[in-house]
Amino acid sequence: MRRRLIVAGLVAITVAFACRERPEHPTPPPATPPTNAPADVSHGEAPIGSAAEPAPIEAAAPPRATGHVHRLRIAIKHAKITIADGVTYDAWTFDGRVPGPVLRVTEGDTVDFTLVNQAPMPHSLDFHAAEIAPSRAYVNLMPHDSLHYRFVARVPGAFMYHCGTAPVALHIANGMYGAIIVDPRQSRPAAKEFVFVQSEFYTKKLPDSTRVIDWDKLLGLAPDYVVFNGREAEYAHHPIPVRVGEPLRIYVVNAGPNRFSAFHVVGAIFDRVYLDGSLTHPLEGVQTVTVPVGGGAIFETRLVEAGTYPFVSHAFADATKGAVGMFKAH
Numbered sequence: 001m002r003r004r005l006i007v008a009g010l011v012a013i014t015v016a017f018a019c020r021e022r023p024e025h026p027t028p029p030p031a032t033p034p035t036n037a038p039a040d041v042s043h044g045e046a047p048i049g050s051a052a053e054p055a056p057i058e059a060a061a062p063p064r065a066t067g068h069v070h071r072l073r074i075a076i077k078h079a080k081i082t083i084a085d086g087v088t089y090d091a092w093t094f095d096g097r098v099p100g101p102v103l104r105v106t107e108g109d110t111v112d113f114t115l116v117n118q119a120p121m122p123h124s125l126d127f128h129a130a131e132i133a134p135s136r137a138y139v140n141l142m143p144h145d146s147l148h149y150r151f152v153a154r155v156p157g158a159f160m161y162h163c164g165t166a167p168v169a170l171h172i173a174n175g176m177y178g179a180i181i182v183d184p185r186q187s188r189p190a191a192k193e194f195v196f197v198q199s200e201f202y203t204k205k206l207p208d209s210t211r212v213i214d215w216d217k218l219l220g221l222a223p224d225y226v227v228f229n230g231r232e233a234e235y236a237h238h239p240i241p242v243r244v245g246e247p248l249r250i251y252v253v254n255a256g257p258n259r260f261s262a263f264h265v266v267g268a269i270f271d272r273v274y275l276d277g278s279l280t281h282p283l284e285g286v287q288t289v290t291v292p293v294g295g296g297a298i299f300e301t302r303l304v305e306a307g308t309y310p311f312v313s314h315a316f317a318d319a320t321k322g323a324v325g326m327f328k329a330h
C-alpha cells in the first residue's frame, strides 16, 4: 500500500512538472545600447516616414457630438491586430480594433449603451466617464450575451474605458480599452484635435510567429512595446501634418495597464493642460505632464516654426519601445 502511494506521488509530481507552462526565454537585454542614430531629428527614437501616407489608425479626434442622446453599441471580438510592422498580435478587442473606437459626447448627454459579446469567453466594459454601480453595469457578459444601460455623462474630460473582467491587467494588456471624450457644454476654442491612447504590449511568439500575452513580462512590468493608438511609433512612420501656429488640442488617455505616461512635445511648451478635463485650474506653461494609468489629460499647444516635432512619453525607455510620434509643421 505504502509503495503504491509513493509511486502515485512520484507520478503526480512528474505530471505537475510536465504540465507546467515553460516560460519562453526572455530576450536578454543588449550588452550595449544601440549607438546608430535611427532618425534625422534629435529625440527621433524611430525612423521618420512620409507625411503623405496616412497612418493606419486615424489620430484626428472625431467631431463634437450633436444631439443629447447617443445610442452607442460596441461588439467584443477576438481579432488579430498589427502592433508593429510585421508583428501580429492575438488581441481581445472592442469592435475589432485596438484601441477601441473613440467615443465623443457632450456634458449632460445621455449615453444609451449596448455591449454585445461576440467572443468565446466572458468580458465586460467599464466607462470611467460614467457614475454608475459597477455591480449593475460592469458585469461579466457571457459569450453571445448582450447588456444595455444608460448613463449621463456629467463631467467633461478625456476618459478611459476598458474591460473590467478579472484579471483586469490581462484583459487590458490584450487590447480591451479606448477613449471617451466628454466635451463641456460650452465648446472649447477651435483647434486641430487629436486623440492618443497610450498602452503596452507584453508578448511571446507562437510557432506561427503570432504574438500572444506573456504574463511573466506583464507582472515584471517589462513591455516589449509601448505605443500610442495601438501601434509602435505609428506617427513617426506616418508624421501628422499641422500648420505653424495653429492651436492644437491633444486628448491623451493612458490605458497602461502599468506604465505612467510623461507626455511631452519636443520643441513646444503646453499653453494649458487640463487634468482629466477639469475646466477649473488648468496647468499653464508646462513642459511635461504625467498621465496616470487609467487617467487622461487634455493638452493645448502650438508649434512656432516649420519643422518636425516629436511627441513622446519622456520616460525614454518607453519612447524607445514605441511611445513616440511626430508632428510635421509647415
Ligand SMILES: [Cu+2]
Pocket (backbone or CB within 6 Å): 092, 122, 123, 124, 163, 164, 165, 171, 176
Ligand atoms: Cu475582457
